[in-house]
Amino acid sequence: xxxxxxxxxxxxLILLPLIDSLFVPMAFGLQYRSEKAMYLVSAYLIPIKxxxxxxxxxxxxxxxxxxxxxxxxxxxxxxxxxxxxxxxxIVQCAIFLIICTMYIIVGSQADDxxxxxxxxxxxxxxxxxxxATHYFSYQCTDQNGFYTLTPIATLDWLGxxxxxxxxxxxxxxxxxxxxxxxxxxxxxxxxxxxx
Numbered sequence: 001x002x003x004x005x006x007x008x009x010x011x012x013l014i015l016l017p018l019i020d021s022l023f024v025p026m027a028f029g030l031q032y033r034s035e036k037a038m039y040l041v042s043a044y045l046i047p048i049k050x051x052x053x054x055x056x057x058x059x060x061x062x063x064x065x066x067x068x069x070x071x072x073x074x075x076x077x078x079x080x081x082x083x084x085x086x087x088x089x090i091v092q093c094a095i096f097l098i099i100c101t102m103y104i105i106v107g108s109q110a111d112d113x114x115x116x117x118x119x120x121x122x123x124x125x126x127x128x129x130x131x132a133t134h135y136f137s138y139q140c141t142d143q144n145g146f147y148t149l150t151p152i153a154t155l156d157w158l159g160x161x162x163x164x165x166x167x168x169x170x171x172x173x174x175x176x177x178x179x180x181x182x183x184x185x186x187x188x189x190x191x192x193x194x195x
Contacts, residue, residue, distance in 0.1 A: 006059050006060075006062065006063045006066075007060070007063050007082075009056070009059055010056045010057070010059035010060040010063060010085070011056070011060075011085060012056070013052045013053065013055055013056025013059065014052075014053055014056040014057065014060070014085055014088055014089045014092070015085075015088070016052070017049035017052050017053055017092060017096075018088060018092060020045075020049070021049070021092075030146075031146055031147050031148065031149070032145050032146055032147070033141075033145055033147070034113070034115055034120065034139070034147065035113050035115070035120055035122060035137075035139075035149070036110055036113035036114075036115065039108070039109070039110060039113060040108070040110055043103060043108050043110075046096055046099050046100055046103070047096075047100055049092075049096055050092075050093065050096035050097065050100060053089050053092045053093055053096065054089075054093060056089060057086065057089035057090070057093070060082065060085055060086060060089065061086075063082075064082055109125075112124070112125060115139065116163060116164065116165075117165060118138055118139050118140065118165075118192075118194065119136060119137075119138065119139070119152070119163060119165060119170060120136075120137045120138075120139040120149060121134055121135065121136050121137075121163070122134070122135045122137075123135075131156055131157040132156075132157045133154060133155070133156060133157070134154070134155045134156075134157075134158055134161075135151065135154055136151075136152040136153045136154070136155065136163075136170065136172075136187065137149040137150060137151050137152055138150045138151075138152050138189070138192040140193075140194035141194075150192060152170065152187060152189070152192065153170075153187050155172075155185070158172065158174035158185075159174055159175050160174065160175050161173060161174035161175075162174075165189065168188070168189050168190060169186050169187065169188055169189060170186065170187040170188075170189055171184060171185075171186055172184065172185040172186075172187070
């Protein structure tokens, strides 16, 4: 009976981080305070997930060792399940370790998120092999701190940019350093409100 609890706990510790990583949006799909805050929560969850998977793997190893010492016969389905679970734990450990190392070496992408008033911007930077894209959204926050985002515009690389709202118009000053100098893009915000 105790061994079955170990197997169940090991399964939960290995499978829950996998489910959260594969099927649930960042930070359990919560939208609290801002996109940047939720990104940071998801970044800080990576080492916690790594620890959970390591503990789950150790419990699974102890379970398999106890089964082998007792001489308890297992059918091939349970052996297959344990092998698959070990495989998932190893793959997750490797991926989480790589991500943690990247955060330590490169840093997080928290600077890719900007917010000013109700306007939230996420810059998806694909690096040297492509252009960055800016996703402008209108953020409405309820009294409990939970927010919803409504897409406003998706713009190609703007270079260095700043933005503000003036008379229901989003004014984006940018300089992409392509010889054109400073330019202004205007996006109409009619219809965007938090009512």
